[in-house]
Amino acid sequence: MDKIKIFSPATVANISCGFDALGLALEGKGDEMVFNKTTTNTIRITKIEGANLPYNIDENLVGIVAKIMMQDANANFGLDIEIYKGFKPGSGLGSSAASAAGTTFALNELLGKPYTKTQLTKYAMLGEEAACGSQIADNVSAALFGGFVLIRSYNPLEIVSLPVPKDLFVTALHPQIEIKTEDARNVLPKEVSLKSAITQWSNVGGLISGLYTSDYDLIGRSLQDVIVEPVRKKLIPHFDAVKNAAINSGALGAGISGAGPTIFALSKSEVTAKNVLKNMQSTYENTGIDFSIFNSKISTQGVRIVNSE
Ligand SMILES: Nc1ncnc2c1ncn2[C@@H]1O[C@H](COP(=O)(O)OP(=O)(O)OP(=O)(O)O)[C@@H](O)[C@H]1O
Ligand SMILES: N[C@@H](CCO)C(=O)O
Structure with missing residues (x-):
């Protein structure tokens, strides 16, 4: 695979009683991102629409997460990335999480799927740390797993998928x-x-x-x-x-x-x-x-x- 376009959903974290421990994914609202493999060995953000965010890959958490995953995997390709934000940062709907989770998902596909969703959550939590100073898992795991999630444990990280009652x-x-x-x-x-x-x-x-x-x-x-x-x-x-x-x-x-x-x-x-x-x-x-x-x-x-x- 040389190119992938993904949709990464907005999420509701906490769900009132479960601070940092519960999250859910929304249908229809979210970000799209395009990841193009290149032969350059560099990571570039070439387009951002829908929010005023940095193009510098050491400041935009998409670049931060991609760089870490590429280094860990010894990737032999570069990346051009387009970011289309579907909702604003600082909204409470997991904007940083949609970017971070989407990046881990896309990189996993381009690398040949070496990681589980829990491992991807760990990488995405590094994006959350870059955004807000804390490695929070609720938004990013909801975005990656979909449905309702429970973070049963942060160390070691354990995510439990919960059922979604059909009329909610x-x-x-x-x-x-x-x-x-x-x-x-x-x-x-x-x-x-x-x-x-x-x-x-x-x-x-x-x-x-x-x-x-x-x-x-x-x-x-x-x-x-x-x-x-x-x-x-x-x-x-x-x-x-x-x-x-x-x-x-x-x-x-x-x-x-x-x-x-x-x-x-x-x-x-x-x-x-x-x-x-x-x-x-x-x-x-x-x-x-x-x-x-x-x-x-x-x-x-x-x-x-x-x-x-
Ligand atoms: N790709 C990105 N998407 C969103 N925010 C980013 C991105 N890259 C860097 N940031 C920075 O992260 C911060 C946004 O993080 P913050 O956690 O406050 O918002 P949020 O993710 O929308 O909040 P919440 O998780 O409550 O919905 C901003 O300072 C923003 O500039
Ligand atoms: N659980 C986190 C989510 C942040 O998006 C908090 O409420 O601070």
Whole structure:
């Protein structure tokens, strides 16, 4: 294979109760990238559309991840890379993760598929470190594996794919402000009380049980975050109003997508999700802040090939 075009999905990390441990992949929203093998032994980013990002391969995490993987594999080719961002960095929808996961997937194909998805996740986590200072796995593993994922352990890295109940829909409202993941991590408490920890891990258990049994009400009751959301929601204008609008219009639950500012809601059917979108939208329309909003199914596929030669 000499050339590959891939699609890498947007993702929702944390899913309320599972900070750094849970993620899901969205259908339809994501980045595309083209990787062309060259005979030059250099890596170049030749085109970037959709976001203002560096072309320097030591600054753009696509270049950073590609360089490390090429060196480790002793690759005997160079690369020309085109990046088409489908959503903005700093949105809470895993922009850096879509780039990092997509790069590892494409490189694996061009190298003859030497790596497992868990090994690719480890490489993609280096991209996350370059973006925000932490080797987080939730967005990148959701992008690579698709569906719902649980990071059962960071060391050694263990990713568990969870079932996706067929009627689940995601609504995502993205206020047009940028929150850097690094900044959103810096506001977090260094310690949590035992009481909060018990509530949180009980909800993670409830959510996972709900996914396995397609118990939508249990999923809804488990979408609670008593540790991260109370601190981070202060960074997101009108968070409570939008969350309440989602729940009052039938959503199972709602919370912060990743590090924010995107607010996500889960609903049991497309009809409910449409109603939830309408009410979240009309709540934000009164704020004077620009935003975008969409509904999505959960993608069970993750990063995929668009075409290859
Ligand atoms: N290819 C790339 N795609 C996205 N961001 C990149 C890329 N290369 C470098 N960056 C830098 O990474 C930072 C974005 O990372 P950050 O984690 O804050 O956003 P994010 O990935 O959209 O957040 P979240 O994971 O919450 O959705 C920005 O400073 C951006 O310039
Ligand atoms: N779990 C990470 C995701 C960042 O995209 C966080 O919430 O900081």
